Amino acid sequence: MWIANGLIPEEDEIIEDSGNRYFQELRSRSFFERVPNPSKRNIEELFLMHDLVNDLAQIASSKLCIKLEESQGYHMLEKSWHLSYTMGEGGGDFEKLMPLYKLEQLKTLLPTCIDVNYCFLSKRVLHNILPRLTSLRALLLLGYRIKEFPNEFFIKLKLLRFLDLSNTRIEKLPDSICVLYILETLLLSSCNNLEDLPLHMEKLINLRHLDIRNTSLLKMPLHLSKLKSLHVLVGAKFLLGGWRMEDLGEAHNLYGSISVVELQNVVDRKDSVNAKMREKNHVEKLSLEWSESSSAHNSKIERDILDDLCPHKNIREVEITRYRGTKFPNWLADPLFLKLVKLSLSNRKDCYSFPALGELPCLKFLSIRGMYGITEVMEEFYGSLSSKKPFNCLEKLEFEDMPEWKQWRVLGIGEFPILEKLLIKKCPKLPENLSSLKNWEF
Template identity: 45%
Template sequence: MGNLFSRLDCLKYLRMLSLSGYKNVKELVNDLSNLKHLRYLDISFTSIKELSNSICLLINLQTLKLVNCCHLTELPSDLHKLINLRHLDLRGTSIQKMPEHMGKLEHLRTLTCFVVGKNRGSDMKEFGKLSYLRGTISILILDSVIDPIDAKEANMKEKKYLEELVLEWCKSNEDSQHERCILESFQPNKNLKKLTINFYNGTRFPNWFEAPYLPCLVSLQLSGSNYCFCLPPLGQLPCLKQLQIYKFVEIELIGPEFYGDSSSGAPFRCLECLTFSHMKQWEEWNTCYEGESFPCLQELQIWNCRKLRKSLPQFLPSLKILNIGNCENLEAPLPNAFPLDQLMLSNCKISLHDVPNSLTSMSMSAIRINESCLNHILLNNPSLGQLYLSSCDELVSPSISGIGFSTSKLTSMFFDKLSNLKSLPDDMHIIFPYLHSLTLWDCPELESLPQEGLPPSLVELTIIRCPKLFASRLRWGLHKLFSLRHITFSVELESEESFPEEALLPPNVTSLTMKNCSNLKSINYKGLLHLKFLESLCVWDCPLLCLQGLLEKGLPKSLLRLEIWGNCPLLKEQFQEEKGQGWPELSHIPHVCIH
């Protein structure tokens, strides 16, 4: 790179220069004045810490990209001399303030962020002169704007080409009325499509959050308010499709004010995705205009709203995805949503009596669900393809009762932290004829696999921290599963120190992973001898494991990848690159990864 800079005198007609991604670039040469014809300069993803004023001599420069120059804290003071600059991309930088006279960059079209310097609210007047900005801009550190008159100087309403706007404060301000006045002055143009407000601490939102002022708004994100107790009337925004509300800690009730005046039409008539998260004091959702609101809502997510008690909208005719987690006081029936496709519930008291029969994916964690309820859901959801159950302590011995019942769509089953689970359904090979993946993780009481065996369609099997089940491994009948290709175990041995036993694994296995095997000392050569297609062997956290015996017999010739991860001190010493005793034995393996 130094050679390039030394030859810049020979490149005086250069139009474009990109150093993007060169992490070893920490500074540019002090004198770039010879590159008079340069139009495009990209130094994104470099380690640049400072830009000298000589860059401002590139009077024909039109594009300057500084994306992810995270060490860069300041722009050159003469930046305003780049009178032909049209595009300035500052995403991912650490710029603390903008240089003075930014308003002289009158041709500027793209400015990804504008940082208001400390006690420099007057910078907004310079920003106001940038009349042709378009696309996306973030205005940051609005705490520095003390006078609302300065905020008005930004002239946001007249920037008619801007489509996306981020307004962000950086610290809590107890003068909520002042912050509201500042936000009032930043009323954007009516063509705005996406708006994000971060860390606003007014008690209310200004009037321009109503439909007449944001007729084209498609996406709105409101995040991090310590004092706001009332949400704006967003229900009448005619084009709003995505709404995300995070960390509004003083909101206790969401009621009619959220929906707006229904005489103007159905509230939230275009909304497709709605998310509430980390609303610490939220207790009640007054679902007004039931049957009229949210006619197009496809995705509803509510997370970490621990005081929320009631209720949910009950008629959501377009809902496809419902995701509720860590709302442990929420007791409500499921919405009436016939096209519901994905249901994810975690740590809440949602009633499961009326689960729709259209599910393709279901995830339940820390939910009260017993064998009867699970049986009912499986019988009534013939299209269910994925089932995830975690921390459901009432499940002991699930069975599926239904004459001739089988589900041809279920391909993935994941059981995690089922502390009381003792057995799996007896007729799994019949009930789930196309099961592709089965994971059993942290099921300490699970004693055995079904007597008739697992479905012959199984391709992936993972068994982690199931000690009683692992003890019965010789009765699993895995050798009959000719479709099984990928196996992951935590090898929990009591007396034996070698694994796997001869003929335990099916012959067509291509990938074998062993995790958290605290007592495992060696891998049994005879247990791998029949695995003619084994391509990948992966070992995680096996502190006593040594492969000396296996090396003496020879690693499988089919092996293409060997991975060693975590706490495996003996293996890492044995296979230390160029130095380890076993390193030469790995020469036929194309990919060896030791982490």
């Protein structure tokens, strides 16, 4: 939103990098302090403005930045540029937002939600109030129970640069969004009902940041490659068969999590090399998936393809589903993955051994499922013995659906030194008397 409201001047460097540099400068001067993230699933950092700084900021901006519930008459509202309000559980917020009817000077509209997952927004707000705020630069509607927008909703909002529709129930975006020629940021994460993006998205010639995380129904549109200004793409899903590996390789702007599915369609190793996964240093989570109904014709080619899809060393999470090779490539156990904290492997019947996963120095969560070909877990699972104990940082270990697993070699050299939870399910042939591991759950 700093960028949307013109607070970050354009310089020679990328504007997001400039904004981050300003934030780090403010943080170094104690304007912001890091606070614990209450969500264990979310690895994003949270920061809070210091109380004294917050009080000073409110005094300095009291005429331009207003909380709707605290405004003292319409004369204050008509001078404000940035407005926040608390979302309500009932009534659709129409009565609350009625005073905004003529606020054509308003630049930011920021609803806040307190202990309510989804709030209803009246259709009268969508039809009669929001479209009149023609000076809006930043509009946030995240968390509202919105299923659809009026077709012409965005026609008069042509100054929008920041639009956040995350965690709404929207099924599709109106075509009128394509007139937002100066829109720079579009956030659609956790829109679980969203199926399609507008056909003419390439008209958003200034779009720099697109977040489509956790949108399981969304079909990844091929025309996204035409968005020449796109610098940050979060949550991309490449369905091979429509997308090509070259498209993935040319996408240099991938951030956060990406998924590559239908990998059985890759039959030539040259294609997997073209993905250039090692160059994508901003990707934190990588999911690789083969079709459930496919079977491998050449195990070595499968392993080579997975080997070529080795991510950058900045990766934090890797998930491999229905891999069809008999062995995993060595990069999965590379001790140079110093940021890798979570690894999930699932297979059907083809894989017969594990790489030396005990050598991953920072791995905290390991999940292994559906390995029908595994009969024993032996020394190679732990890796070469060194000064560090195998699975030095592992906190949670899961095994599930491994019907032929009969033997687990426990070294007894202090492996799993900080393991908190061991979960074993559907492994009927594994003996239960491995007493050296402290926490068992069946």
